[in-house]
Amino acid sequence: xxxxxxxxxxxxxxxxxxxxxxxxxxxxxxxxxxxxxxxxxxxxxxxxxxxxxxxxxxxxxxxxxxxxxxxxxxxxxxxxxxxxxxxxxxxxxxxxxxxxxxxxxxxxxxxxxxxxxxxxxxxxxxxxxxxxxxxxxxxxxxxxxxxxxxxxxxxxxxxxxxxxxxxxxxxxxxxxxxxxxxxxxxxxxxxxxxxxxxxxxxxxxxxxxxxxxxxxxxxxxxxxxxxxxxxxxxxxxxxxxx
Amino acid sequence: xxxxxxxxxxxxxxxxxxxxxxxxxxxxxxxxxxxxxxxxxxxxxxxxxxxxxxxxxxxxxxxxxxxxxxxxxxxxxxxxxxxxxxxxxxxxxxxxxxxxxxxxxxxxxxxxxxxxxxxxxxxxxxxxxxxxxxxxxxxxxxxxxxxxxxxxxxxxxxxxxxxxxxxxxxxxxxxxxxxxxxxxxxxxxxxxxxxxxxxxxxxxxxxxxxxxxxxxxxxxxxxxxxxxxxxxxxxxxxxxxxxxxxxxxxxxxxxxxxxxxxxxxxxxxxxxxxxxxxxxxxxxxxxxxxxxxxxxxxxxxxxxxxxxxxxxxxxxxxxxxxxxxxxxxxxxxxxxxxxxxxxxxxxxxxxxxxxxxxxxxxxxxxxxxxxxxxxxxxxxxxxxxxxxxxxxxxxxxxxxxxxxxxxxxxxxxxxxxxxxxxxxxxxxxxxxxxxxxxxxxxxxxxxxxxxxxxxxxxxxxxxxxxxxxxxxxxxxxxxxxxxxxxxxxxxxxxxxxxxxxxxxxxxxxxxxxxxxxxxxxxxxxxxxxxxxxxxxxxxxxxxxx
Numbered sequence: 001x002x003x004x005x006x007x008x009x010x011x012x013x014x015x016x017x018x019x020x021x022x023x024x025x026x027x028x029x030x031x032x033x034x035x036x037x038x039x040x041x042x043x044x045x046x047x048x049x050x051x052x053x054x055x056x057x058x059x060x061x062x063x064x065x066x067x068x069x070x071x072x073x074x075x076x077x078x079x080x081x082x083x084x085x086x087x088x089x090x091x092x093x094x095x096x097x098x099x100x101x102x103x104x105x106x107x108x109x110x111x112x113x114x115x116x117x118x119x120x121x122x123x124x125x126x127x128x129x130x131x132x133x134x135x136x137x138x139x140x141x142x143x144x145x146x147x148x149x150x151x152x153x154x155x156x157x158x159x160x161x162x163x164x165x166x167x168x169x170x171x172x173x174x175x176x177x178x179x180x181x182x183x184x185x186x187x188x189x190x191x192x193x194x195x196x197x198x199x200x201x202x203x204x205x206x207x208x209x210x211x212x213x214x215x216x217x218x219x220x221x222x223x224x225x226x227x228x229x230x231x232x233x234x235x236x237x238x239x240x241x242x
Numbered sequence: 243x244x245x246x247x248x249x250x251x252x253x254x255x256x257x258x259x260x261x262x263x264x265x266x267x268x269x270x271x272x273x274x275x276x277x278x279x280x281x282x283x284x285x286x287x288x289x290x291x292x293x294x295x296x297x298x299x300x301x302x303x304x305x306x307x308x309x310x311x312x313x314x315x316x317x318x319x320x321x322x323x324x325x326x327x328x329x330x331x332x333x334x335x336x337x338x339x340x341x342x343x344x345x346x347x348x349x350x351x352x353x354x355x356x357x358x359x360x361x362x363x364x365x366x367x368x369x370x371x372x373x374x375x376x377x378x379x380x381x382x383x384x385x386x387x388x389x390x391x392x393x394x395x396x397x398x399x400x401x402x403x404x405x406x407x408x409x410x411x412x413x414x415x416x417x418x419x420x421x422x423x424x425x426x427x428x429x430x431x432x433x434x435x436x437x438x439x440x441x442x443x444x445x446x447x448x449x450x451x452x453x454x455x456x457x458x459x460x461x462x463x464x465x466x467x468x469x470x471x472x473x474x475x476x477x478x479x480x481x482x483x484x485x486x487x488x489x490x491x492x493x494x495x496x497x498x499x500x501x502x503x504x505x506x507x508x509x510x511x512x513x514x515x516x517x518x519x520x521x522x523x524x525x526x527x528x529x530x531x532x533x534x535x536x537x538x539x540x541x542x543x544x545x546x547x548x549x550x551x552x553x554x555x556x557x558x559x560x561x562x563x564x565x566x567x568x569x570x571x572x573x574x575x576x577x578x579x580x581x582x583x584x585x586x587x588x589x590x591x592x593x594x595x596x597x598x599x600x601x602x603x604x605x606x607x608x609x610x611x612x613x614x615x616x617x618x619x620x621x622x623x624x625x626x627x628x629x630x631x632x633x634x635x636x637x638x639x640x641x642x643x644x645x646x647x648x649x650x651x652x653x654x655x656x657x658x659x660x661x662x663x664x665x666x667x668x669x670x671x672x673x674x675x676x677x678x679x680x681x682x683x684x685x686x687x688x689x690x691x692x693x694x695x696x697x698x699x700x701x702x703x704x705x706x707x708x709x710x711x712x713x714x715x716x717x718x719x720x721x722x723x724x725x726x727x728x729x730x731x732x733x734x735x736x737x738x739x740x741x742x743x744x745x746x747x748x749x750x751x752x753x754x755x756x757x758x759x760x761x762x763x764x765x766x767x768x769x770x771x772x773x774x775x776x777x778x779x780x781x782x783x784x785x786x787x
Contacts, residue, residue: 058691079697090688095710108693109702 008190009035010069010082010159017054017064026050026216032209034069034159037186037193039203039224042213043239048196051213052162055194056085068160079108084153085162088169091149092137098124098148099133105152123151127181143174147181154185161186163195167202179205200240204228212236263605263625266598273668274635277643281493284646288490295494299470300478304498307474310388310463311456314395319403319449325548326407327437328541341549342408345401347556350776352729353398353461354746355769358753358761359555360385360394360466362562367758369558390466395459399452401552406451410444411437429537454506458636461731465753475499476638480735489646496639503636563766566759577764580748584728587662587744592724594667596716599674603682611690637665637732645736658737662744665733670723677719677779678712685711718779725775729768745771 012032019026026047032038040048053059054066057078066074073081084105092101099120106116124130127147137145146166153161163182167175183206186193194211197203203210203224210227212220212235220233227236329338348356362368366384375382385393414436422432460476467473473481475495482492571577606625644661648654689707693699698707731746738747745768752760 056691056695058694078691078694079699083695085691085695087691090692093689093692093707093710096706100706104696104698104706108696108698110706 008159009192011067012055012160012192012194013065013067014051014054015065015067017061017066019050019054019059019061024216028054028064028218030211030218030221032192032194034192035190036209037207038195038209038211038221039207040194040196040211040213041198041200041203041236041239042219046213047216048213049164050216051218052085052164052194052196055081055160056083056162057081081160082158083160083162084156084158085164086146086149086153086166088165091152092145094137096136097133098129098135098137098140101137101148102152102155105155119155120151123154124148126154127151143170143178146170146178150178150181150185154189157189159191161191161193163193165196165198168198175199175202176205182206200228210236212239214239257608259601259608260605262601263608264621266601266605267624269598270668270671273664274640276647277640280643280645280647281496284489285493293494295488295491300491300494300498302470303473303475303478303495304502306472307457307476307499307502310391310395310472310474311453311459313388314392314399314456315449315453317392318396318399318452319445321548322400322403322407322448323441323445325400325544326404326411327433327441328544329404329408330411330437331537331541341545342405344549344556345405345552347773348398348401348552350725350773351556351769352731352746352772353394353459354465354729354731354749355559355765355772356397356555357394357462357465358562358749358765359559360390360397362558362762363554364390364393369561386466387469387472391459391463391472394462394466395456397552397555398462399455400548403448403452404548406444406448407441410440414440429534450506450509453509454503457502457506460636460638460735464731464735475502476636479638479642483642483645483736489649492642492646496642499636499639559762559765559769562759562762563769566763566766568763571760571763571767576743576748580743580745581767583659583742584744584746587659587666588724588727591663591666591670591727592720594663595670595674595723595727596678596719598667599671599678599719600682600716602671603675603679606679607683607686611686637669637730638736640665640668641733641736655737655739655741658734658739658742661737662727662730662733662742666727666730667723669730670719670726673722673726674719677722678715681712681715721775721779725772725779728775729772 011034012030014028014030017028019028024045024047028047028051030051040051042048050059054061055068057073057076057080061074064074065072068082092098093104096104099117100110102120102123103110103112103116106112106119112120121130121133124133127150129144129147129151132140132144137148140148149166167178170178179202182193182195186206193206195202195207207224209222210220210224211218212227212233214235219235220227222233226232329341332338361384364370364374364385366382368384371382371384384390418436422436427435457474458476459474460480463472463474463477464480467477475498479492479495479499482488482495602625606622609619609622609625641661645654648657651657685708689711693703693707729746731750734742734744734747735750738744743751745764749761749764749768752758752764
């Protein structure tokens with residue numbers, strides 16, 4: 001389902017990227033093939049969110065290059081990068097209704113054509129929220145709010161999807177549901193997915209690959225099957241087993 | 243590719259929002275700098291006059307300024323400790339919310355109105371004159387001088403300190419109260435182990451704040467102080483300029499006042515107090531009632547006494563105001579003119595104030611974002627913390643500086659509207675910043691990355707993201723700044739004339755002409771106007787997640 005190297009995804013490369021704040025030094029070298037699904041794992045403070053922020057353009061590297069789909073995007077602003085991002089929370093504007101929040105994925109000034117509106121409804125239908133266009137985020141459950149965020153991802157159709165612990169505040173049942181929705185989305189769109197998670201089962205269920213971060217570096221990167229076998233990297237096994 | 247409105251980029255030339263913040267900062271600097279330029283220029287021209295002004299009289303005034311402030315602080319803060327504790331001990335009783343609301347009123351009332359309320363109650367011809375005269379053993383002389391100043395200052399600051407202490411007490415976690423109840427702690431033990439630690443932590447800050455408010459108090463001393471024996475530096479500055487026309491003396495007084503205020507600021511920052519008081523209304527957490535029967539009675543007496551003290555002058559304002567010939571006042575063209583002038587100046591001051599505040603909040607946000615990794619830059623701090631200290635430069639001092647600077651132009655009184663608007667606007671900036679910044683920064687933290695990733699910028703970002711979130715705090719700041727400006731007597735007392743009269747100025751004139759009933763009627767009108775604006779400012783948005 002995941003490693004089909006779909007042309008619709010884009011390869012991601014972090015070339016000798018270094019970054020520092022509050023005294024913490026980070027250094028990333030990473031190459032992810034197009035259409036790959038990668039689980040980013042590691043202890044708190046190991047640099048997982050920073051890694052995503054560098055790719056999304058919320059942080060600028062002090063040195064090195066970020067390439068997406070073979071193009072150097074290091075100096076591009078976040079909105080120009082072919083990237084969608086889903087955060088743990090605050091993916092929606094609380095004062096805008098569900099349809100508007102999804103519609104922002106098509107037009108950041110919310111000028112939507114009739115076709116755009118139909119697409120918004122279709123995307124909501126697809127994530128199981130058909131008919132809830134007029135609801136405000138506050139009237140939705142945590143799981144539903146993340147579905148709205150995924151509907152926007154669907155509408156934006158960017159070749160890279162970054163998720164920063166998107167389901168961390170959901171219960172186990174709901175998380176499994178969301179993972180299968182995400183897997184379905186990925187199978188349809190074929191985008192490259194990087195997901196930060198603390199749950200090994202997320203990685204097992206969804207990801208073909210795992211990147212294990214420690215102390216601001218990518219300590220190990222490889223196929224998930226190998227990571228979870230007895231021959232997985234020692235640091236990773238220590239992290240998982242505690 | 244075009245990179246527009248992209249705060250995260252390093253080495254941008256000048257972001258428009260930072261530019262606007264810089265302009266606001268410059269405008270404030272001009273206002274304050276101009277005042278100082280006026281004073282320094284005058285002092286340089288004739289420094290011997292300023293030096294010789296340091297005489298025995300001036301030292302007496304300085305000593306009285308400190309003395310009344312110290313006494314006011316003591317009389318406000320110590321009772322407030324116990325009233326706050328009594329209120330905290332009884333988280334639920336009929337009328338508690340109303341009492342807390344009432345305790346918020348003095349802060350919203352113009353000092354002028356409060357002073358009139360105190361006079362209407364305890365003055366020579368006040369409602370209490372007869373019983374007080376009986377206690378006094380002869381005709382009641384009224385409470386001018388130190389006693390009047392103290393009563394008015396306590397009227398303002400006791401409720402303020404009570405609310406701040408109550409706020410501190412309500413930070414004690416509910417679980418600790420449950421634990422105390424389970425362990426069977428008595429009143430003394432809970433006070434020592436639970437309440438006193440949090441009270442002590444906020445005590446120094448609250449005391450410093452009250453002290454600060456009392457040494458810069460102008461209106462109350464002007465109205466209730468009497469003669470050279472009960473004059474503070476601010477009133478002496480006003481008298482030196484308006485009556486004696488002695489700029490040299492005024493400058494010496496201003497220098498002294500600034501030295502005192504600076505020392506007080508130093509104290510406040512050292513003690514970690516908030517320079518602008520928290521206006522938030524505390525909410526009672528769930529907590530078991532611990533008080534025994536004796537304590538219940540004591541607490542009730544304490545709360546009722548404080549209530550009577552605070553409510554008394556307010557009731558007197560209303561009663562005395564209603565006794566005035568309101569119909570005649572309502573038809574008085576001078577009242578119409580003063581009301582119109584007051585409203586126009588207040589609206590202008592409010593708009594200017596909120597614009598300055600918003601420009602600085604927004605610029606600070608951009609700078610904080612850009613320089614997240616290091617220590618806050620000088621500019622960022624100027625727009626953040628320093629702006630709060632504008633509050634402690636008394637409006638009278640700024641007004642007096644400009645008065646000295648402009649007096650040769652011959653246009654002194656024609657410039658009155660400009661001075662009133664600008665000084666009041668800048669005085670309200672710290673409050674406006676406090677109203678806007680939390681919502682602005684919270685919205686930025688929540689929305690910046692999302693908006694950036696969706697490519698929302700410029701007008702569409704303002705329309706879809708910022709305005710819906712900031713509309714409420716912006717209106718709050720606007721109403722607050724307007725109320726502050728509407729009730730101000732400081733600048734207009736210096737610059738006012740027959741040509742430019744605001745409501746407070748007209749009120750002062752009517753008082754001076756012994757038309758007490760008129761003054762009472764105007765005070766009621768002014769008080770209601772300010773309270774309406776303040777309650778507008780205080781309404782919170784209905785919570786919605």
